[in-house]
Amino acid sequence: MSELVGPESLWLWIGTIGMTLGTLYFVGRGRSVRDPKMQQFYIITIFITTIAAVMYYAMATGFGVTEVTVGGDALTIYWARYADWIFTTPLLLLDLALLAGADRNTIATLIGLDVLMIGTGTIGAFAATTGSRIAWWGISTGFLLVLLYVLVGTLSERAQAQSPEVRSLFGRLRNLLIVLWLLYPVVWILGTEGTLGILPLYWETAAFMALDLTAKVGFGLLLLRSHAVLERAVTPTPTSEETASPA
Ligand code: RET
Numbered sequence: 001m002s003e004l005v006g007p008e009s010l011w012l013w014i015g016t017i018g019m020t021l022g023t024l025y026f027v028g029r030g031r032s033v034r035d036p037k038m039q040q041f042y043i044i045t046i047f048i049t050t051i052a053a054v055m056y057y058a059m060a061t062g063f064g065v066t067e068v069t070v071g072g073d074a075l076t077i078y079w080a081r082y083a084d085w086i087f088t089t090p091l092l093l094l095d096l097a098l099l100a101g102a103d104r105n106t107i108a109t110l111i112g113l114d115v116l117m118i119g120t121g122t123i124g125a126f127a128a129t130t131g132s133r134i135a136w137w138g139i140s141t142g143f144l145l146v147l148l149y150v151l152v153g154t155l156s157e158r159a160q161a162q163s164p165e166v167r168s169l170f171g172r173l174r175n176l177l178i179v180l181w182l183l184y185p186v187v188w189i190l191g192t193e194g195t196l197g198i199l200p201l202y203w204e205t206a207a208f209m210a211l212d213l214t215a216k217v218g219f220g221l222l223l224l225r226s227h228a229v230l231e232r233a234v235t236p237t238p239t240s241e242e243t244a245s246p247a
Pocket residue numbers: 052085088089092117118121122124137138140141144181182184185188211212213215216
């Protein structure tokens with residue numbers, strides 16, 4: 001299968017190295033963390049970059065790629081992207097939701113929408129006609145928009161209960177996520193998957209790599225940068241009863 005990988009493998013190798021370096025950095029930094037609640041942010045983030053490193057390696061070496069015939073033409077489809085995203089995007093949302101102090105229902109809603117988004121996007125990548133590919137793209141983008149709506153609505157409301165430092169970190173990460181995630185469907189539809197032939201595979205692969213590195217390693221660096229802020233996110237605020245009790 002490796003004959004399927006063309007010059008775009010340059011970007012896939014850069015992705016593999018970037019995700020590996022990110023993982024090693026987070027592991028190194030997380031080793032001294034003792035607080036179990038703070039460790040959860042490290043564990044989640046380390047899994048995100050590790051899964052991506054493995055999937056980028058699979059793509060660079062020609063395992064994570066196949067061909068789909070659309071209207072008589074063979075399209076190169078990197079299926080390992082979807083295998084990566086189906087696990088890593090829920091984990092990214094979990095990082096953000098835990099920072100916001102979200103309840104279980106909000107977390108489940110976000111992850112459910114996310115799995116639907118990647119699932120329907122995957123169907124689109126394998127669909128055999130241009131029309132059905134674009135229809136699945138539309139369905140997947142619909143789930144993305146609902147997901148972002150929950151993010152700016154319910155999740156941001158939850159984050160208001162956190163300390164100002166946590167709130168501001170949450171706001172920065174949330175905005176970064178919104179901008180980056182909205183670019184994925186754009187690259188997809190302009191790229192080879194959309195069959196419109198606007199963005200060639202070489203540049204599409206470069207664009208996804210840059211997005212993936214920023215959305216995973218960049219997001220992780222920003223999240224894990226300040227332990228003092230994370231500590232505040234995880235320390236439960238005392239209830240009114242506790243505060244009212246005599247010292
Ligand atoms: C697809 C298919 C077309 C429609 C939409 C998509 C959205 C993908 C997203 C992916 C995010 C990936 C991340 C990876 C981290 O490295 C599947 C391209 C809406 C939002 C954040």
